[in-house]
Amino acid sequence: MVEAHSNCTWFCAGDEIFPAMLEAIDEARSSICLEVYIFQNSPLGVRIRDALVRARSRDVKVRVLVDAIGSYPLSHHFWDELKNLGGEIRVFNPLALKRVTIRNHRKLLVCDDKIAFIGGFNVAREYEGDGVACGWCDVGMKIKGRLARQLAKSFDELFNRADLKHKLFIHFHKTGAKKSVNVPPERIYFTGPGIGRNPFGHALRKDLRRARNVQIVMAYFLPALRMRRALMRIVRRGGTVQLILPGKSDVPISLLAARSLYRRLLRAGIEIHEYQPQILHAKLIIVDDAVYVGSANLDTRSARINYEFMVRFENPAMAAEARDIFARTLKQCRRVTAEEWRRNRTFWRSLKQRWAYFLLNKIDPYVAQRQWKALPD
Numbered sequence: 001m002v003e004a005h006s007n008c009t010w011f012c013a014g015d016e017i018f019p020a021m022l023e024a025i026d027e028a029r030s031s032i033c034l035e036v037y038i039f040q041n042s043p044l045g046v047r048i049r050d051a052l053v054r055a056r057s058r059d060v061k062v063r064v065l066v067d068a069i070g071s072y073p074l075s076h077h078f079w080d081e082l083k084n085l086g087g088e089i090r091v092f093n094p095l096a097l098k099r100v101t102i103r104n105h106r107k108l109l110v111c112d113d114k115i116a117f118i119g120g121f122n123v124a125r126e127y128e129g130d131g132v133a134c135g136w137c138d139v140g141m142k143i144k145g146r147l148a149r150q151l152a153k154s155f156d157e158l159f160n161r162a163d164l165k166h167k168l169f170i171h172f173h174k175t176g177a178k179k180s181v182n183v184p185p186e187r188i189y190f191t192g193p194g195i196g197r198n199p200f201g202h203a204l205r206k207d208l209r210r211a212r213n214v215q216i217v218m219a220y221f222l223p224a225l226r227m228r229r230a231l232m233r234i235v236r237r238g239g240t241v242q243l244i245l246p247g248k249s250d251v252p253i254s255l256l257a258a259r260s261l262y263r264r265l266l267r268a269g270i271e272i273h274e275y276q277p278q279i280l281h282a283k284l285i286i287v288d289d290a291v292y293v294g295s296a297n298l299d300t301r302s303a304r305i306n307y308e309f310m311v312r313f314e315n316p317a318m319a320a321e322a323r324d325i326f327a328r329t330l331k332q333c334r335r336v337t338a339e340e341w342r343r344n345r346t347f348w349r350s351l352k353q354r355w356a357y358f359l360l361n362k363i364d365p366y367v368a369q370r371q372w373k374a375l376p377d
Contacts, residue, residue, distance in 0.1 A: 007147075008318065011119065011140040012325055014127040018044060020142060021109055021117050025051040028111040031061040033155040035108040037070035037295075038122035041078055045123050053082050062087040065159050067104045068095050070122070090162040092307075099375060101368040102193055104158060105306040106295045107140075108151055116148035117141070118294055118311060120219065120281050126250075132277045132332060139217065139282040139325065141293050146183050147311065154181075154190060158307060165376065177307060185314060191296060192307040193372045200296055200310045201303055205230050207287040212239040215326045217284040221245050221258040222299035222360055228261065235269035244329055247274035250281075254299070256356035263345070266338040273333035283310075286326060289319045300361050305368040 011017035025032060025048070032055055039045055056062045062082065066074065068091045079089045092104040109117040119140025121127050129135020143151075177192025180199040189200035201224070208214065208230040221243070223231075231241050243265070249255040262272060285292040294310035296302040313319075 007144040008313070009142040010321060010325065011121075011142070012138075012328075013129065013131045014044075014121060014135050014138070015130055017117065017119070017121055017140045017142075018048075018128065022047060022051050024109065024111045024115050024117070024142075025055055028055050028060050029058075030112050031063075031110075031152075032112075033063050033065075033108065033110040033152055033159070035065040035104070035106050035155055035158070036123050037067045037103070037105045037107065038124050039064075039066045039071045039074055040122075040124035041074055042123075042125040044125060044128055045074075045078075048123055049078065049082065052087065053085065056082060056085040056087045063155075063159055064089045065092055065104070065155070065162060066090075067092045069093075069100070069103055070105075088159075090159055092158065092162045093164040099164065099371045101305060101364065101371050102164065103306050104162075105302065105308050106158070108155060108295075108309075110148055110152040110155060113149045113152045114144060116143045116151045118143065118151070118309075120283050120295060126279070127281075129278075134278070136279045136281045137275060137277070137329065137332075139284045139293065141311075143311070147186055147188070150181055150183050150188060151309075154188070154309065187312045188309055189294075189312065190307075190309045191302065193305055193368060198303050200292075200308070201227065203312060204285065204287070204292065207290050208234060211287045213286075213288055214239070214241045215244075215286045215323060216242070216298070217244040217280070217282045217326060217329060218298050219246060219249070219281045219283060220251065220254045220297035220299045220302070222254070222261070222297075222357070224300070224303065227298065228265070231265070231270060232268040240271070241269075242271040242273065242326070242330075244273050244275055244280070244326065244333055246280040247276045247334065248279055250279055253356045253360065256353045257360045260350075260353035260357040262336060262341055263338075266336065266341055272336040273330060274336060275329065275333050277332050282329075284322060284325065286319055286322045289316045290314045291319050291322045300365050304365050 052062050120138045121140050126136050131137035178196040179190050181188045191198050291313045292310050296308035296310045302308050
């Protein structure tokens with residue numbers, strides 16, 4: 001756990017963030033909003049549910065939003081005690097084959113509209129641990145103040161349209177779920193399906209145009225061509241780009257797709273390091289003095305399909321602390337060299353990687369776009 005500045009605290013392991021979340025829930029006095037992609041009926045999930053029950057027992061307004069796919073194994077009866085006390089539980093985009101690809105990938109806890117927890121942590125046993133000896137490696141943050149209030153407002157919007165039965169808001173608001181909200185000196189970028197450009201991607205490319213030092217820790221890495229070119233240009237003009245990517249993944253096809261990009265990235269002078277001890281699930285981007293933290297990956301699904309958000313901070317001290325996190329993570333990595341990559345790249349391995357890239361970068365967004373357009377108005 002690292003203090004970023006007076007209103008922010010970093011968390012680099014489940015053993016750090018979950019006790020802090022439970023403490024915040026137990027101290028809440030008016031409202032709790034919990035939103036996760038995966039909520040698992042595990043000892044951790046039971047502890048958090050029981051804390052929510054205790055909060056509701058002292059008359060705190062409790063609302064929970066989980067994704068239908070991510071939390072599919074969770075029984076409806078799991079929430080009975082909380083529901084009986086007046087807690088509200090909603091499942092985002094209930095299962096239907098014609099819209100199954102559209103998912104809510106956000107992770108957010110807001111207590112009393114004053115304290116928010118963001119990052120990549122789901123409520124599941126895989127996230128418990130230190131990220132090295134056990135548990136997935138992830139990054140999260142506790143935020144206080146105006147940012148928390150704005151994130152609570154975004155929770156309200158998704159909670160109210162969790163059934164995803166219509167897309168009228170897209171017709172009335174050109175950007176729909178894609179928007180940025182300024183909370184000086186920070187900014188929040190919300191993304192989702194529908195028309196309009198991805199504000200997170202646009203902001204990141206803008207930062208990259210003048211960047212000198214870029215460090216990225218990313219669980220699922222499949223950036224668009226423009227993003228890859230922006231990274232390569234930084235090296236060409238004398239800057240440095242370092243990537244920490246998974247050495248192993250819970251989504252093997254994502255790992256294959258990411259590795260299909262290695263040859264060009266390495267040839268351009270970009271450093272690639274693969275995290276070794278555990279599955280890497282973090283989403284952290286450092287561009288000079290700017291830091292991005294949230295739920296979005298640098299891949300096609302986060303850019304064009306999933307509901308996500310990222311918070312951008314521009315603060316030299318905070319960027320220095322993020323670089324410390326990067327440096328500590330780097331010690332657990334193995335560097336991938338261009339020579340090694342060429343030597344180990346067989347025809348069969350190359351073919352699998354190309355197919356994985358095609359499926360995730362072309363087929364997945366095509367199907368999602370068709371399903372989104374088919375939603376009733």
